[in-house]
Amino acid sequence: MAKYKRILLKLSGESLMGSQNYGIDAQRLAEYAEQIKEVSQMGVQIGIVIGGGNIFRGLSGAAKGFDRVKGDQMGMCATVINSLALSSALNAIGVKTKVLTAIRMEPIGEFYSKWKAIEALEDGYVCIFSAGTGNPYFTTDTGSSLRGIEIEADVMLKGTRVDGIYTADPEKDPAATKFSEITYDEIYNRGLKVMDLTATTMCKENNLPIYVFNMDIVGNLRRVMDGEEIGTLVHN
Numbered sequence: 001m002a003k004y005k006r007i008l009l010k011l012s013g014e015s016l017m018g019s020q021n022y023g024i025d026a027q028r029l030a031e032y033a034e035q036i037k038e039v040s041q042m043g044v045q046i047g048i049v050i051g052g053g054n055i056f057r058g059l060s061g062a063a064k065g066f067d068r069v070k071g072d073q074m075g076m077c078a079t080v081i082n083s084l085a086l087s088s089a090l091n092a093i094g095v096k097t098k099v100l101t102a103i104r105m106e107p108i109g110e111f112y113s114k115w116k117a118i119e120a121l122e123d124g125y126v127c128i129f130s131a132g133t134g135n136p137y138f139t140t141d142t143g144s145s146l147r148g149i150e151i152e153a154d155v156m157l158k159g160t161r162v163d164g165i166y167t168a169d170p171e172k173d174p175a176a177t178k179f180s181e182i183t184y185d186e187i188y189n190r191g192l193k194v195m196d197l198t199a200t201t202m203c204k205e206n207n208l209p210i211y212v213f214n215m216d217i218v219g220n221l222r223r224v225m226d227g228e229e230i231g232t233l234v235h236n
């Protein structure tokens, strides 16, 4: 039996680039879709939030002179592009999906509501929550914690390109060591940057555990569902 009944899976937009410098790598997209299908077939209810860093981030836009709010709106549109790509890849392999958007944009997706989402999850749809929180100055990590709490997920799975939380950024510090578990408070106290603080605080205050793992290794999502300890658990 799967370890969790209902999950909120956060996927990194940057990871979707695969080996490219920009955009969507078809192979990485197909691998993500297959992993999600496998877990959906186990009966797990799956909500997904995908980032937009492979296309646009408001902060990088602001650094080039864009208005920050417009830049963030561009970033949110980037998450919609990624959500549509993932939805299409899932549909192509027989998985039913519903794209719900935080900003009204029918017919691209249906306007999000908690109850619509839960009904779709219970009907076996994989729900993709796009456009983040719908507000500027936030990130999709915060969008994930928000949606995870709203849909009453058992856990927020942060599928990223590192295999957990380390004492320092493992992509910069080869001497960094990995935690198998850590509390939210330790994340603050040690100044760890794996997830933004707004998202961490929302999870802490609402008791939503976070599990950070490497989604770029095919089969890992299933391993998490099987209870294998391949990442880092964050809890109170």
Ligand SMILES: Nc1ncnc2c1ncn2[C@@H]1O[C@H](COP(=O)(O)OP(=O)(O)OP(=O)(O)O)[C@@H](O)[C@H]1O
Pocket: 011, 012, 013, 014, 015, 050, 051, 052, 053, 054, 140, 141, 159, 160, 161, 162, 164, 165, 166, 167, 168, 169, 170, 171, 192, 193, 194, 195
């Ligand atoms: N202490 C740490 N432990 C683990 N990873 C860390 C740590 N500090 C920084 N990181 C970095 O955080 C990154 C993971 O963040 P995330 O998955 O949100 O990536 P992202 O590129 O910001 O995603 P998105 O495109 O969705 O915005 C890793 O690639 C890693 O380099």
Ligand SMILES: O=c1ccn([C@@H]2O[C@H](COP(=O)(O)O)[C@@H](O)[C@H]2O)c(=O)[nH]1
Pocket: 013, 050, 051, 052, 053, 056, 057, 058, 059, 071, 072, 073, 074, 075, 076, 077, 078, 079, 131, 132, 133, 134, 135, 136, 137, 138, 139, 140, 141, 142, 143
């Ligand atoms: O609630 C939100 C979520 C996201 N944004 C903007 O989108 C980009 C892409 O999201 P990432 O989490 O960085 O992948 C982000 O940089 C913001 O510009 C937002 O404004 N509000």
